[in-house]
Amino acid sequence: MAIHQLEVDLTIEFLMSLPRKAIAIINGNKVELPISKVVREGNKIVRYLFIEDEIGVVTSASLVDNLGRKLETYNTKIDKGPDGFTIKFSIELNVKGELIING
Numbered sequence: 001m002a003i004h005q006l007e008v009d010l011t012i013e014f015l016m017s018l019p020r021k022a023i024a025i026i027n028g029n030k031v032e033l034p035i036s037k038v039v040r041e042g043n044k045i046v047r048y049l050f051i052e053d054e055i056g057v058v059t060s061a062s063l064v065d066n067l068g069r070k071l072e073t074y075n076t077k078i079d080k081g082p083d084g085f086t087i088k089f090s091i092e093l094n095v096k097g098e099l100i101i102n103g
Contacts, residue, residue, distance in 0.1 A: 003097040008043065012093055015045060019063035019071055022049045024087075026080065027056035035063070036086075044092040051085045061087050 022033040037048040049061060058080050062073040072089055 003095050008093065008095050011095070012040065012043060012045065015091065015093065016040065018065050019047060020066045022061055022063050022087075023070075024049070024051065024054075024061040025059045026051070026054045028059075033061075043094065044090060047089040049087040049089070051080060051087065055080060055082055058085075058087075061089075063089055 016038060019035060022035060024031045024033055031054055033049050033051065035047050036050040039046045047063065058076060058078045060073055060075045062070045064070055072091070
């Protein structure tokens with residue numbers, strides 16, 4: 001069975017459209033961040049968040065949809081100083097097909 005590239009492309013486009021923004025926890029406070037950049041590398045989607053002004057301990061970052069539902073969350077403990085800081089979210093789609101005939 002062959003899965004056509006069209007099905008893979010449409011699925012990746014759907015996944016790329018889901019996250020609308022990011023929420024980071026910095027020094028215990030929720031900080032809303034825009035998604036700075038989205039790149040497709042084959043079947044991989046990479047999203048970049050750039051944290052510029054905030055200073056403190058970053059304990060988590062989440063991608064959320066337009067209803068505020070968490071799609072991906074990474075827990076961490078990073079001390080962010082006065083310089084800019086980039087967080088990279090990466091997701092890869094591996095598609096496998098199977099044909100089952102019952103008769």
